[in-house]
Amino acid sequence: MRAVLCHQYGPPEILSVEDIPSLIPDVGQVIISVKAAGVNFPDSLVIQNKYQIKPPLPFSPGGELAGVIKSVGSGVTRFMVGQSVIAFSGWGAFAEEIAINEDSLIPMPAEMSYEVAGTFLMTYGTAYHALKDRAQVAKGETVLIFGAAGGIGIAAIEIAKALGARVIAAASSSEKLAVCKAHGADECINYLTENLRERLKAITDGRGVDVVCDPVGGVYSEQAIRSMAWRGRFLVIGFADGEIPKISLNLPLLKGCSILGVFWGDFIRREPTNLETDLIELVSLYRAGKIKPLVSARYPLAGVCEALNAMMQRKVSGKIVIIP
Incomplete structure (x- = not known):
């Protein structure tokens, strides 16, 4: 089978597509034929x-996917060959096959396409x-979303609206803001x-x-905290800008606000029931039509370098997907 491999650390250009032996499941594992793998900013990191x-090293990047179970190892009880599933893998999804423990899988809803399912989870x-x-967003609160046309941004707009919030989308172009409007943003x-x-x-x-959703970081984070309401909540999600902001602690004191870390990868490990x-x-x-994932571009395995560079240069609206 073919896989994108990282033999040494570096930019996307160091990746190569290679033929490697097909995978064999270990105890508690399944082998999935990957139909679609979402591209996320952590993949570039x-x-x-x-x-x-x-x-x-060496490894295949790619942290989420949807596909069909090809084979199962001993001890697997909840899934069967031929079943369509969604998986959070951490890495390994940019390949035709992946081996993964069954506790990292969820059944794929019949209403979802593989493209949507493979870009939905993260x-x-x-x-x-x-x-x-x-943040425990309440109905009527105002939510500011940075990087609002990106994957996290579009998801945050739709979820905040579903929770009854007023959404302010912040992005870097009129084209991106038009996408935000189409997905429910009230203000842009x-x-x-x-200013x-x-x-x-x-x-x-x-x-x-009331709430700032920040997957970007950089110079605007402090400005957002200075613009928070009393008892506001600032959500630290990531640093797509490349700069980790240094916040003066007098600001949350004066605003009576909270700075909340959001590390979904550890949340799923520590709190599986939640x-x-x-x-x-x-x-x-999703079934109610309140969230409508946007897949804006599709790439083959040989296009992973191009896809990751688009992500790193913040040229992506919604999500992009690898189709092995």
């Missing part, structure tokens, strides 16, 4: 050795955990051409925002 997850799981579990801010703090003040009548509840609720929202 793990190949550079800049992420919390550090797989041994962004919508992260956004739901952030907004529902960590182009933070490259508009972020002045616009937030005008939109909220000086009150400030994860199961979240996924049930997310699938219900």
Whole structure:
């Protein structure tokens, strides 16, 4: 079978597509024929050795997928050959096959295509955990979302709206903001051409925002905290900008606000029961038409370098997917 392999740490250009032996399941494992694998920002970090997850070399990147079970190992009881599943793998999904423990799988809803299922778990799981579990967004609150046209951003817009919030989308172009509007954003801010703090003040009548959803980091994070309402919640999700902001601790003191870390990868390991509840609720929202994942581009295995570079350069709206 073919797989994208990382033999040494570096930029996407160091990756290669190679033929390797087909996989054999170990005890408790299944082998999945990968139909679609979502591309996420952590994929670009793990190949550079800049992420919390550090797989041994050589490895295939790719942290989420949907596919069909090809074979099962001894001890597997919940899944069978031929079943369509979604998996969170951490790495290994940019390949024609992947071996994964059965406790990392969920049945794929019949209503989902493989493309949607393969790009659904990380962004919508992260956004739901952030907004529902960590921030406990309430109906009528105002949520500001940075990087709002990206995978996390689109998911956060739709979930915040489903929770009854007013959504302010912040992105870097009018084209991206049009995507945000199409997915339910109430207000839009182009933070490259508009004064972020002045616009937030005008939109909220000086009150400030209740929740900030920030998968970007960089220079605008502090401005957002300065624009928070009393008892606001700032969600630290990631640093797609490349700069980890340094926040002066007098700001949360003066605002009476909270800074909340969102590490979905560890959440699913530490709180599997809560994860199961979240996924049930997310699938219900999908079936109700309240969340509509956007897959904006598709690449073959040979296009992984191009896909990752598009992600790193923040040229992606919604999600992009690898089709082995």
